[in-house]
Amino acid sequence: MSETTSNAPGKAGFKFDLQALGPILALIVLVVVGYLLNPDFLGSKNITNVLSRSSFIGIMAVGMTFVITAGGLDLSVGSMTAFIAGIMIMVMNGLIPSLGTNWGVILVGMGTGLMLGAAAGAVNGLLITRMGIEAFIVTLGMMVIFRSLVTWMADGGTISLNFSLGSIYEPVYYGGLFGIRWPIIVFAIVAILGEIAMRHTAYGRHCAAIGSNEQVARYSAVHVKNVRLMTYIVLGILVGLASVLYVPRLGSASNSTGLLWELETIAAVIIGGTLLSGGYGRVWGTVVGVLILGLIDNILNLTDLVSPYLNGAIQGVIIILAVVLQRARKSSR
Amino acid sequence: MSLAAANMTGAPRTESAAPILALSNVQRSFGPIQILFDISMELYPGEVHALIGENGAGKSTTMKIMSGYLAASDGEVVLDAAPVTFARSREAEAMGVTLIHQEFNLAQQLSVEENIFLGHELKRGFLLDHAAMRAQTRDLLGRLETPLDPRSKTADISVPEKQMVEIAKALSRKARVLIMDEPTAALTTRETEVLFRQIDRLKAEGTAILYTSHKLDEVARIADRITVMRDGRIVRTAQRGELNEDQMAEAMVGRDLSDMFPPKRPADGAEPVLEVEGFTIGTLVKDVSFALRRGEILGFAGLVGSGRTELMEGLFGVRPSTGSVAINGAPVRIHNAEDAMKAGLVYLPEDRKENGLILTQDMRRNLTLLALKKFSNIVIDRKAEEAALDKAIEEFDIRAPSRDVLVGNMSGGNQQKVLLAKIMLAEPQIVIIDEPTRGIDVGTKQQFYTFIHALADAGHSVVVISSEMTEVIGLCDRVAVMRRGRIAGEVTGDDVNEDTIVRLAMGLDKKGNGHE
Numbered sequence: 001m002s003e004t005t006s007n008a009p010g011k012a013g014f015k016f017d018l019q020a021l022g023p024i025l026a027l028i029v030l031v032v033v034g035y036l037l038n039p040d041f042l043g044s045k046n047i048t049n050v051l052s053r054s055s056f057i058g059i060m061a062v063g064m065t066f067v068i069t070a071g072g073l074d075l076s077v078g079s080m081t082a083f084i085a086g087i088m089i090m091v092m093n094g095l096i097p098s099l100g101t102n103w104g105v106i107l108v109g110m111g112t113g114l115m116l117g118a119a120a121g122a123v124n125g126l127l128i129t130r131m132g133i134e135a136f137i138v139t140l141g142m143m144v145i146f147r148s149l150v151t152w153m154a155d156g157g158t159i160s161l162n163f164s165l166g167s168i169y170e171p172v173y174y175g176g177l178f179g180i181r182w183p184i185i186v187f188a189i190v191a192i193l194g195e196i197a198m199r200h201t202a203y204g205r206h207c208a209a210i211g212s213n214e215q216v217a218r219y220s221a222v223h224v225k226n227v228r229l230m231t232y233i234v235l236g237i238l239v240g241l242a243s244v245l246y247v248p249r250l251g252s253a254s255n256s257t258g259l260l261w262e263l264e265t266i267a268a269v270i271i272g273g274t275l276l277s278g279g280y281g282r283v284w285g286t287v288v289g290v291l292i293l294g295l296i297d298n299i300l301n302l303t304d305l306v307s308p309y310l311n312g313a314i315q316g317v318i319i320i321l322a323v324v325l326q327r328a329r330k331s332s333r
Numbered sequence: 334m335s336l337a338a339a340n341m342t343g344a345p346r347t348e349s350a351a352p353i354l355a356l357s358n359v360q361r362s363f364g365p366i367q368i369l370f371d372i373s374m375e376l377y378p379g380e381v382h383a384l385i386g387e388n389g390a391g392k393s394t395t396m397k398i399m400s401g402y403l404a405a406s407d408g409e410v411v412l413d414a415a416p417v418t419f420a421r422s423r424e425a426e427a428m429g430v431t432l433i434h435q436e437f438n439l440a441q442q443l444s445v446e447e448n449i450f451l452g453h454e455l456k457r458g459f460l461l462d463h464a465a466m467r468a469q470t471r472d473l474l475g476r477l478e479t480p481l482d483p484r485s486k487t488a489d490i491s492v493p494e495k496q497m498v499e500i501a502k503a504l505s506r507k508a509r510v511l512i513m514d515e516p517t518a519a520l521t522t523r524e525t526e527v528l529f530r531q532i533d534r535l536k537a538e539g540t541a542i543l544y545t546s547h548k549l550d551e552v553a554r555i556a557d558r559i560t561v562m563r564d565g566r567i568v569r570t571a572q573r574g575e576l577n578e579d580q581m582a583e584a585m586v587g588r589d590l591s592d593m594f595p596p597k598r599p600a601d602g603a604e605p606v607l608e609v610e611g612f613t614i615g616t617l618v619k620d621v622s623f624a625l626r627r628g629e630i631l632g633f634a635g636l637v638g639s640g641r642t643e644l645m646e647g648l649f650g651v652r653p654s655t656g657s658v659a660i661n662g663a664p665v666r667i668h669n670a671e672d673a674m675k676a677g678l679v680y681l682p683e684d685r686k687e688n689g690l691i692l693t694q695d696m697r698r699n700l701t702l703l704a705l706k707k708f709s710n711i712v713i714d715r716k717a718e719e720a721a722l723d724k725a726i727e728e729f730d731i732r733a734p735s736r737d738v739l740v741g742n743m744s745g746g747n748q749q750k751v752l753l754a755k756i757m758l759a760e761p762q763i764v765i766i767d768e769p770t771r772g773i774d775v776g777t778k779q780q781f782y783t784f785i786h787a788l789a790d791a792g793h794s795v796v797v798i799s800s801e802m803t804e805v806i807g808l809c810d811r812v813a814v815m816r817r818g819r820i821a822g823e824v825t826g827d828d829v830n831e832d833t834i835v836r837l838a839m840g841l842d843k844k845g846n847g848h849e
Contacts, residue, residue, distance in 0.1 A: 103469075107533045174341070191663060196712065199714040200713050200715075201711065201712055201713060202705045202706065202708075202709040202713060203704060205698065205702065205713065206705075208694070208698075209691055209694075209698075209702055212691040213687075213691050213692075215687055216688055216689060216690060216691050216702075217668060217686075217702075218669075218688075219649075219651060219670055219671075219682055219688045219689065220670065220702040220703040220755075221669070221671040221674050221703055222670075222672040222702070223669070223671070268517050277693075279693055280693070300488060311576060
């Protein structure tokens with residue numbers, strides 16, 4: 001029970017650093033490979049495209065990092081996006097006769113999206129913390145419920161935003177500041193706030209404590225249930241935020257909106273080095289994970305080396321590889 | 334423990350027989366650091382060989398090498414006069430060498446029966462033979478006088494019961510060499526007696542037993558041969574009766590330990606700080622009332638399961654309770670640990686690994702977790718945290734290979750020091766310490782006693798719960814003894830002695846004899 005003290009800390013520390021840098025190295029390799037295959041890859045147009053498409057997953061993945069660090073999971077985020085987008089569009093379309101086509105309507109729509117996200121997150125969180133049902137079960141159920149609701153709302157087809165309202169709303173996705181699109185800016189702000197919250201606030205510390213050992217957290221005056229609940233609510237709000245940015249992109253929502261986004265979100269978190277079992281999370285890693293997944297998709301689309309249909313297969317390999325590396329770290333402890 | 338000392342008989346000396354298992358000049362290094370130097374020792378059939386030493390002396394490594402969990406860097410493990418290399422612990426088990434782990438090595442979600450036969454399931458054809466396994470489990474538990482349902486989920490049974498299951502598991506393997514890693518650390522006096530009877534029986538059957546314990550009175554009682562380790566070396570080997578407890582402790586520590594406990598400090602005149610009235614927790618704690626005075630060290634004794642820990646957890650707010658609690662004369666309602674902390678009451682849990690520390694995090698994060706609010710104003714003040722860690726390392730003499738070592742890789746004594754530093758950061762008025770020195774070596778124990786006295790001197794009021802009678806007796810001027818969820822009695826001054834406390838704890842009459 002005592003001799004473990006001598007498990008050569010220096011050696012373990014070095015390995016740990018390599019593990020920490022792993023995702024960054026992978027990202028650099030991807031950038032170099034992408035550039036060698038197609039010089040257009042690093043063009044500002046392509047980069048803007050990749051980043052703005054990745055930002056939806058990215059914004060949600062920051063929230064997911066907290067959920068997973070605190071020992072939870074949320075499978076419902078993809079369907080939740082579709083549901084929120086659908087409701088937002090219906091609310092905005094419905095307000096046109098009384099309020100006209102203007103920014104006011106859009107602001108109401110945005111508010112609806114954020115509040116709906118918070119409410120959906122609260123439902124998940126309350127079922128998990130107050131009823132004591134497993135996160136996997138609750139959010140699996142919610143995932144199916146949201147997907148079914150959006151199909152029903154669209155009557156099996158597509159819910160489309162009024163065209164002229166859509167053209168007012170469009171700049172929220174396509175416009176930006178200093179040539180950087182709004183989704184990218186929002187993603188960056190969310191990521192920076194998330195990184196600070198995770199590493200430098202009591203809240204982040206509490207999430208990691210709960211994910212490591214719930215009992216220790218409880219005995220250390222941490223409000224385990226409230227902190228957990230809050231991770232789901234924050235994630236819900238971020239899903240709402242992603243929807244607010246997503247709606248102006250296509251101006252519609254359907255049964256296939258946000259399909260498999262939950263898996264991509266969780267994958268980004270895990271690739272970034274957050275432990276799926278909880279207790280340790282890093283937001284910057286998640287950002288790297290999001291970029292890795294986005295770049296793979298982009299590189300396959302830009303080159304005809306491998307069929308883009310194999311995108312999923314490659315992503316799958318990377319996810320498994322990331323967890324294999326995590327295991328290696330665990331056993332080196 | 335001395336109550337039943339008479340029923341242990343000295344085993345026949347068996348030095349003429351050949352050792353079953355021996356270590357010959359074993360060395361072991363982890364990376365560049367050498368942990369074991371030239372370890373040679375023999376285990377003879379029908380003999381209890383005690384291995385004692387402080388935490389970090391190399392006992393665990395030695396045991397792991399004997400039982401195949403670790404390989405020797407150099408030197409030989411000799412089984413039946415032939416050198417062996419166990420590829421893994423399973424191989425050692427197959428050859429009759431079994432290690433009894435401390436209580437934490439059971440699969441929590443499996444039943445008692447499934448745990449006992451884990452990896453050695455009895456089968457009939459392709460299918461498990463549940464009936465045979467259940468019958469054997471009942472038989473084993475019966476022998477250990479532990480009336481458990483073999484189907485109970487392991488997570489639901491108490492800590493001492495888990496230890497008994499671990500022992501039953503080893504017994505089921507029919508080992509020739511049994512290595513016991515602090516088997517009594519989590520056991521009460523009664524269960525310890527049961528274990529000793531089993532050890533007697535195993536000796537008679539010719540089993541060789543290696544026994545480690547920090548409880549030197551036990552060692553003096555059951556060991557036929559004692560090996561003392563210090564800093565990775567064997568410093569003394571003695572036959573039964575050659576060393577008394579004080580001499581053992583001195584050999585372990587390498588210095589004089591005559592004053593284990595600082596002089597007692599009665600707090601008779603001081604005003605009460607904590608007053609508890611009619612405190613009840615379900616059926617575990619019934620109608621308990623007591624008062625704690627300023628600067629007092631109040632002891633709580635009683636068998637494991639008597640409700641001591643539950644009472645304190647209730648006061649700390651991590652168990653729902655009824656009854657009234659007043660601090661400094663003002664009634665308080667404590668519903669969770671934060672309420673308790675705000676009221677100036679903190680609790681050092683009995684089980685530091687399950688409830689006290691996050692083993693996968695470093696010292697700094699563990700240290701500040703309870704009092705984190707003091708360090709954060711939107712963001713956490715890292716510098717203040719580092720300063721608090723410096724202060725804790727200095728004040729509590731915490732020794733770690735580096736500042737950012739994971740707490741799980743520290744020795745038990747140092748973990749306990751981090752834990753004490755953690756709860757003291759909350760600047761409490763009332764400090765409840767549950768098992769201050771479980772699984773901690775003699776030298777560090779003495780340090781803890783000094784710490785506890787220093788807390789009381791500084792005006793904190795301290796409650797100490799301990800299963801080690803000497804600890805309660807040595808530290809406290811007043812001791813409340815619990816039995817079956819109630820305070821069976823309170824002893825003060827000269828009445829604080831083993832005989833009086835044991836009688837109260839067991840519910841015996843003044844002049845009763847024997848055990849319950």
